[in-house]
Each structure stands twice: as structure tokens, then as C-alpha cells.
Amino acid sequence: MSITILIVDDEEHTRINLEALVKEKGYSTITAATYAEAKEQVTKGNCDLVLMDMQLPDGYGPNLLIEMANLPYHPPVIMITGYGDIDTAVEIMKNGAMDFLTKPVDFARLEKSIKRASDIIAMRRELDHLRDEQNQSVNFVVGKSEKMKEVVELAWKAAQRKANVLISGETGTGKDVLAKYIHTVGTRRFKSLVSINCAAIQSTMLEIELFGYEPNSFTGAAQKRKVGLMEVADQGILFLNEISSMPLEIQAKLLTAIESQSFLRVAGLQPVQVDVQVISASNRNLPQMIEAKEFREDLYYRLKVVEIELPPLRERREDVPELVGHFIRHYNMNMAMNVQAIEPQALEALQNYTWKGNIRELSNAIERAMILCDGEKIKMADLPSEVRHPA
Numbered sequence: 001m002s003i004t005i006l007i008v009d010d011e012e013h014t015r016i017n018l019e020a021l022v023k024e025k026g027y028s029t030i031t032a033a034t035y036a037e038a039k040e041q042v043t044k045g046n047c048d049l050v051l052m053d054m055q056l057p058d059g060y061g062p063n064l065l066i067e068m069a070n071l072p073y074h075p076p077v078i079m080i081t082g083y084g085d086i087d088t089a090v091e092i093m094k095n096g097a098m099d100f101l102t103k104p105v106d107f108a109r110l111e112k113s114i115k116r117a118s119d120i121i122a123m124r125r126e127l128d129h130l131r132d133e134q135n136q137s138v139n140f141v142v143g144k145s146e147k148m149k150e151v152v153e154l155a156w157k158a159a160q161r162k163a164n165v166l167i168s169g170e171t172g173t174g175k176d177v178l179a180k181y182i183h184t185v186g187t188r189r190f191k192s193l194v195s196i197n198c199a200a201i202q203s204t205m206l207e208i209e210l211f212g213y214e215p216n217s218f219t220g221a222a223q224k225r226k227v228g229l230m231e232v233a234d235q236g237i238l239f240l241n242e243i244s245s246m247p248l249e250i251q252a253k254l255l256t257a258i259e260s261q262s263f264l265r266v267a268g269l270q271p272v273q274v275d276v277q278v279i280s281a282s283n284r285n286l287p288q289m290i291e292a293k294e295f296r297e298d299l300y301y302r303l304k305v306v307e308i309e310l311p312p313l314r315e316r317r318e319d320v321p322e323l324v325g326h327f328i329r330h331y332n333m334n335m336a337m338n339v340q341a342i343e344p345q346a347l348e349a350l351q352n353y354t355w356k357g358n359i360r361e362l363s364n365a366i367e368r369a370m371i372l373c374d375g376e377k378i379k380m381a382d383l384p385s386e387v388r389h390p391a
Contacts, residue, residue: 004028006047008038035059054081065095076117143319147311158306159186167281169310172360175281191236199245213266234274243280255299313355327366342378
């Protein structure tokens with residue numbers, strides 16, 4: 001496996017010796033003599049592994065471990081020093097270093113450390129490849145923005161740990177698509193994803209839809225048991241869209257169900273045991289609703305074990321070209337068309353427009369443009385007037 005190693009040391013002969021050893025083992029190298037140079041290389045993502053001297057003329061090497069913690073990707077670090085002691089080694093390892101070596105460097109031990117780092121890098125690359133494949137399988141467009149990369153990273157971790165997730169964001173940002181992504185990449189992907197829109201169901205019926213009922217439990221009830229959606233979702237995921245619309249009395253019952261992983265059907269006497277991961281979504285500000293006594297604070301904390309906020313499209317304009325390409329491919333298949341491109345001026349107009357309806361509105365605009373376009377290229381004239389002439 002080809003990896004690039006950043007060698008950081010202010011002593012030129014040390015850099016030369018380490019570089020010769022590393023290249024002999026088939027690795028690529030880049031070098032840096034200062035803390036600032038090392039930070040720049042790591043920030044740009046130019047290296048897979050860092051061999052770093054602790055004492056540098058412009059900074060303390062281990063501080064880079066702390067700074068890297070805020071980066072989307074941070075390479076493994078092997079610290080090298082001429083002043084090694086056990087306390088220092090323990091502290092550096094706590095801060096995230098993969099290994100700690102003293103000068104003069106034992107080349108055999110260094111080679112073993114690099115091999116361990118290579119295994120970690122290989123695993124990360126395999127996970128990234130798997131994520132890319134799974135993203136494509138759910139038509140999930142990540143884009144180039146750092147905000148969306150952070151969203152996907154958080155969603156991935158929540159999916160692996162089967163954590164309850166609260167997704168917030170404006171209407172049209174793709175909360176339901178993110179819920180499907182969490183289901184597809186998680187450990188429950190072979191079980192059901194059961195969705196319910198709390199805003200689309202009458203409050204009197206919501207409890208029945210969620211928990212079901214026993215035969216003849218109320219006037220008009222069927223003579224056989226109705227299974228609720230929480231029971232249908234057993235071993236899988238229950239997606240509660242527009243959770244902010246759920247009445248307070250149902251919120252209390254949902255809280256009990258989540259805490260105990262059990263519930264009573266309407267008119268039921270025996271608890272129904274379930275194992276359900278809950279994903280909920282809201283386009284309203286739940287903390288404000290809690291202040292107004294419109295949403296239960298205890299339920300809020302049960303739902304937001306992991307909270308993910310989807311940014312509006314106006315805050316991720318760099319993702320518009322990739323989203324446009326995705327929608328063109330989608331509507332080509334659905335409408336048996338063969339649109340191949342979009343005029344630069346039209347794409348620029350799409351990027352500059354403030355999308356109040358977010359991705360949903362962009363999708364509608366592309367669908368309309370493809371219906372109106374005469375050839376294989378979307379033109380400026382094919383776009384909605386509000387996009388061509390924004391106020």
C-alpha cells in the first residue's frame with residue numbers, strides 16, 4: 001500500500017537519514033523543518049503518517065496532536081525526541097500519538113511502528129471506500145462542503161453505535177434522506193426502517209399508529225389486534241418525522257417506550273418488548289418549544305443522544321453543482337431523457353440563488369428545466385424566473 005510520510009525535524013541530517021530509511025521501505029516522503037510547515041502539510045491533507053520531533057524552533061511538537069483533533073481527518077503521529085522519559089511518553093500517548101521513540105532512533109522499532117500505522121491507514125481507506133459505495137446506494141449526495149462532510153461523519157458513527165439521532169434543519173434540507181442513509185450504513189440495515197410523519201396524522205390516531213391496540217378496545221376498533229409501527233420496527237429503526245407536531249400526552253408515552261424499550265397497546269395489559277433505534281427529525285426549534293412548554297425536555301434528551309443539524313443549501317453553495325448533476329441523472333432515468341450538460345451561466349445562477357426550499361426546491365427547479373429544455377443542455381431560459389431574476 002502506498003502511503004506518504006511527513007518527516008518533521010529541525011536537524012537536517014536527521015531528516016535525511018529518516019527519509020532514506022523510509023524510502024528504502026517503499027514509502028513516499030515529504031519533509032518539514034518547523035512546526036508551522038508541519039501544520040500546513042497536515043491541514044492540506046498531504047500526508048498519511050507523521051514522524052515528528054518534539055522540540056522544534058517555533059513550537060512544541062505534541063501541540064499538533066491537539067490542533068489536529070479539529071480536522072476532519074488526522075493522520076497517525078509517531079513522536080521522536082532526544083529527551084524521552086516515561087511521564088512524557090504517557091502524556092503524549094494520552095493526547096493521541098500512536099507511538100513514542102527516542103533518539104537515536106531504533107530503525108527496527110520505527111519500521112514496526114510504521115507498519116502498525118499502515119494497517120490503520122488501510123482500515124480507514126477501506127471504511128472510506130465502503131462509505132462512498134453506501135452513499136451511492138442511497139442516492140446520498142455529500143458534496144464538497146466541510147459542513148456536510150461533518151454531518152456524514154457524525155451520521156456514520158451514530159449508525160454504527162445504534163444511537164438515537166435527532167436531525168434538525170429547515171424544510172427541504174433532506175432530513176428523511178439522511179435517516180435512510182443512517183439505516184443503510186448501520187448495523188440494522190437488514191431490518192426495517194419504519195417511517196411516520198407525526199404532522200400528517202390526527203393526534204387521536206397517532207397513539208394507535210405508534211403502539212397499536214387490542215381487539216374491541218374502543219368503539220370502531222377491529223375484532224383483531226392491530227400492531228403498531230413501533231412493534232413493526234422491532235430490531236430496526238423507527239423514523240419519527242416532524243416530531244415537534246407530536247402532542248404532549250403522546251410524548252410522555254413515547255418517552256416511557258424509549259426508556260424501557262417496551263410499551264402497552266391501547267387497552268393492553270401486557271407490555272410489548274422491543275429493540276428499536278429511534279431517529280427523529282424536526283424543522284422547528286425544539287429548545288424554544290421546551291421553553292414554551294410545548295415539548296418535553298426529558299424526551300428531547302432521549303431523542304438527541306446524537307444531534308445532527310443539516311445546513312441550509314445557501315450555506316453550502318459549493319455543493320450545488322454536484323446536486324444538479326445528481327438530479328439530472330435522476331430525471332434522465334425517470335423521464336427517459338438525455339440531458340448531458342448545463343450552461344455555465346445557468347449553473348452560476350443556481351449557485352447564487354437563495355434556496356428557501358433548500359434541496360427540495362432545487363430538485364423541482366431542475367425537473368422543470370429538463371421538461372422545458374429542447375436539447376441536451378439546460379439553458380438559462382429553462383430555469384424558473386425567480387432564479388434568473390432574483391429579487
